[in-house]
Amino acid sequence: MTRMTIEQAIHQALAEEMLRDERVILMGEGVATKRRDLVQDFGAARVRNTPLAEAVIAGTAVGAAASGLRPVVDLLFAPFLAYAMDALVNSAGKLRYLSGGQFDFPLVAMSMTGSGWCVGAQHNHNLEAMFAHAPGLKVVMPSTAADCKGLLKAAIRDDDPVLFFSDLALLHQEGDVPDTADHLVPLGQAAVRRMGNDVTLVGYAKTVEVCLQAAAQLQAQGIAAEVIDLRTLKPLDEATLLNSLRKTGRLVVVTEASGLCGLAAELAALAATRAFDALRAPVVRLTGPDAPAASSWVLEQAALPSVEAVVQAVRGMLAEAAAGREALAAS
Amino acid sequence: MSVEGSAAEAIRRLEAMLLVRAYEEKLAELQRAGAPGTCASVGQEACAVGVAGALEARDRILTNHRSAGHLIARGADPGRLVAEVLGRVDGYCGGRSGSLHISAKALGVVLTSTIVGGELSMAPGVALAQKMGHGEPGGIVAVFFGDGAACEGIFHESLNLAVQWQLPLLFVCENNDWQAFVHRRETMPGNAIAAWAAGHGLPVATVDGNDVEAVHEAARDAVAAIRADGRPRFLELATYRLRGHFEPDDQAYVDADELARWQARDPLQIQAGRLLAQGALDAGELAQLRERAAARIVAAVTFAQASAWPDPRTLTRHVYAEQGARP
Numbered sequence: 001m002t003r004m005t006i007e008q009a010i011h012q013a014l015a016e017e018m019l020r021d022e023r024v025i026l027m028g029e030g031v032a033t034k035r036r037d038l039v040q041d042f043g044a045a046r047v048r049n050t051p052l053a054e055a056v057i058a059g060t061a062v063g064a065a066a067s068g069l070r071p072v073v074d075l076l077f078a079p080f081l082a083y084a085m086d087a088l089v090n091s092a093g094k095l096r097y098l099s100g101g102q103f104d105f106p107l108v109a110m111s112m113t114g115s116g117w118c119v120g121a122q123h124n125h126n127l128e129a130m131f132a133h134a135p136g137l138k139v140v141m142p143s144t145a146a147d148c149k150g151l152l153k154a155a156i157r158d159d160d161p162v163l164f165f166s167d168l169a170l171l172h173q174e175g176d177v178p179d180t181a182d183h184l185v186p187l188g189q190a191a192v193r194r195m196g197n198d199v200t201l202v203g204y205a206k207t208v209e210v211c212l213q214a215a216a217q218l219q220a221q222g223i224a225a226e227v228i229d230l231r232t233l234k235p236l237d238e239a240t241l242l243n244s245l246r247k248t249g250r251l252v253v254v255t256e257a258s259g260l261c262g263l264a265a266e267l268a269a270l271a272a273t274r275a276f277d278a279l280r281a282p283v284v285r286l287t288g289p290d291a292p293a294a295s296s297w298v299l300e301q302a303a304l305p306s307v308e309a310v311v312q313a314v315r316g317m318l319a320e321a322a323a324g325r326e327a328l329a330a331s
Numbered sequence: 332m333s334v335e336g337s338a339a340e341a342i343r344r345l346e347a348m349l350l351v352r353a354y355e356e357k358l359a360e361l362q363r364a365g366a367p368g369t370c371a372s373v374g375q376e377a378c379a380v381g382v383a384g385a386l387e388a389r390d391r392i393l394t395n396h397r398s399a400g401h402l403i404a405r406g407a408d409p410g411r412l413v414a415e416v417l418g419r420v421d422g423y424c425g426g427r428s429g430s431l432h433i434s435a436k437a438l439g440v441v442l443t444s445t446i447v448g449g450e451l452s453m454a455p456g457v458a459l460a461q462k463m464g465h466g467e468p469g470g471i472v473a474v475f476f477g478d479g480a481a482c483e484g485i486f487h488e489s490l491n492l493a494v495q496w497q498l499p500l501l502f503v504c505e506n507n508d509w510q511a512f513v514h515r516r517e518t519m520p521g522n523a524i525a526a527w528a529a530g531h532g533l534p535v536a537t538v539d540g541n542d543v544e545a546v547h548e549a550a551r552d553a554v555a556a557i558r559a560d561g562r563p564r565f566l567e568l569a570t571y572r573l574r575g576h577f578e579p580d581d582q583a584y585v586d587a588d589e590l591a592r593w594q595a596r597d598p599l600q601i602q603a604g605r606l607l608a609q610g611a612l613d614a615g616e617l618a619q620l621r622e623r624a625a626a627r628i629v630a631a632v633t634f635a636q637a638s639a640w641p642d643p644r645t646l647t648r649h650v651y652a653e654q655g656a657r658p
């Protein structure tokens with residue numbers, strides 16, 4: 001294992017994949033400025049600074065991907081994806097299908113988002129669900145350095161377009177990354193970060209840590225929470241989620257993104273449609289508000305689901321169960 | 332105008348530039364002490380002051396991430412600006428914006444966007460409303476943007492629409508050679524944005540963006556022309572970003588010689604040097620102007636730091652219209 005930050009893990013993944021496959025190219029506003037060593041190692045033709053023009057950066061990636069290259073584009077902050085949305089959603093996501101399967105779109109669109117930098121809603125917007133909603137696209141949003149490296153490498157090797165989101169607040173966080181020559185984390189696999197029988201807590205990116213801290217507090221109160229890190233938002237690892245839910249019967253989904261039509265809603269639907277019989281309490285969604293992210297530190301932080309809120313939600317679920325049992329016994 | 336009158340105006344422009352510089356440098360200092368970073372407009376003060384001085388209160392402007400000069404030149408209170416950067420309630424946007432999207436409707440600073448090109452996408456609409464009678468009579472609209480924004484497709488869409496619909500819109504491109512961490516020469520074949528604009532069939536002018544008098548004159552002519560015929564104009568200001576993109580920024584990627592060349596063309600020094608040479612100002616008076624600007628910024632910081640944090644219970648206010656909130 002080697003300790004490194006998420007930023008370093010991402011860089012390693014890029015370097016390794018560029019070394020492994022000369023079809024991999026990197027494009028974006030300032031990528032060649034930021035990643036000088038990649039320019040040195042792989043040449044300016046493969047590591048390209050672009051004009052400030054997200055629509056054509058993404059479009060170029062789509063065209064190149066369909067024509068033999070494997071582009072990785074860094075679109076910086078997630079809200080800038082709005083300019084790139086046409087190429088990603090209408091072209092990359094649809095033209096395999098509309099061409100009757102004639103084309104592959106092996107491309108990765110990277111961007112950062114999330115609270116922690118006080119930059120406000122035009123830089124901080126967890127809009128990953130918008131892309132999960134679009135057919136043909138895959139979406140990952142890891143929480144650890146090892147997963148960032150392994151999932152980015154897997155995303156680059158995937159023959160479908162993958163949106164790779166990084167959580168701003170986690171970029172400088174360190175973690176252990178396996179030293180194996182080819183550390184890959186397959187798309188579509190969630191990770192069980194902690195085992196427990198009483199309740200399933202699900203998060204991704206920074207809310208995994210929120211769930212883990214809540215689980216630690218709950219343990220002190222005699223409640224065993226299982227914590228699942230989604231890692232890939234699409235395709236969803238339904239099996240891992242359902243297995244956990246059949247065991248615990250209780251689900252709390254914690255996201256920084258707002259709730260309406262988001263991943264939390266999707267998981268609630270999954271629970272209701274596929275594990276209804278196992279549910280012992282209504283699903284709880286703890287999400288960001290239906291509001292743009294404010295810049296002010298206090299407002300930015302107030303928008304995040306807190307550890308206390310998770311603990312309270314779980315205690316509420318279990319208290320209801322206890323009250324229900326008492327009522328039953330009294331009747 | 333009398334020579335004295337114009338000297339007084341030139342001194343006022345110098346004062347305004349000094350205030351912007353003092354503000355930007357103070358914010359960089361605050362950032363080093365832990366405050367949120369900002370996109371400083373150091374080196375571009377003449378652009379903001381020269382253009383804003385050619386506009387009237389009835390005119391409206393749109394700006395972007397590098398907006399402090401535009402806001403201050405438009406009369407914004409530095410105390411409320413610092414409060415906004417620090418995320419406090421007395422900021423122009425109640426702390427919701429931070430430094431990157433500060434609008435101040437009462438000052439005619441409308442729809443600031445930090446999405447590069449966002450201001451260019453909205454400017455035709457503001458000008459259309461003006462044209463259709465929803466602004467102050469005779470007002471025009473000016474939109475500030477950078478050379479990087481000109482690389483976004485929306486730049487061309489915006490120009491084309493403004494020309495085709497004959498909108499009273501002044502496009503002000505501050506070509507500062509930088510697009511975040513990428514030099515302009517890496518992103519476009521020529522040096523000038525004006526050539527692209529000219530292709531859309533509107534009158535263009537290019538001036539030294541570090542000479543506030545030249546900027547002012549060119550802006551005045553363009554504004555007068557727009558008021559006369561209601562059609563758009565394009566003004567390119569050749570300037571340079573003397574600090575980094577976003578504080579903190581060590582500028583390690585910047586060519587030192589190029590930076591030094593532009594530092595030698597500091598817009599404040601150009602204007603101060605001119606006024607000293609003309610005898611309109613002496614060294615003592617210049618020092619006084621500097622001190623006055625610095626003192627105003629110190630007071631602004633004191634005000635901002637005393638301002639309260641927003642109440643977290645107001646988190647979801649202003650997402651949607653409130654019933655009966657506006658007549």
Ligand SMILES: Cc1ncc(C[n+]2csc(CCOP(=O)(O)OP(=O)(O)O)c2C)c(N)n1
Pocket residue numbers: 029052054076080083396397445446447448476477478479480481507509510511572
């Ligand atoms: C759509 C979009 N892409 C990228 C960014 C990140 N970014 C912010 S400012 C900037 C550079 C803008 O360059 P320019 O338009 O020349 O303005 P300047 O910063 O030089 O004033 C970049 C890349 C952004 N805010 N919005």
Ligand SMILES: [Mg+2]
Pocket residue numbers: 477478479505506507508509510511
């Ligand atoms: Mg620029």
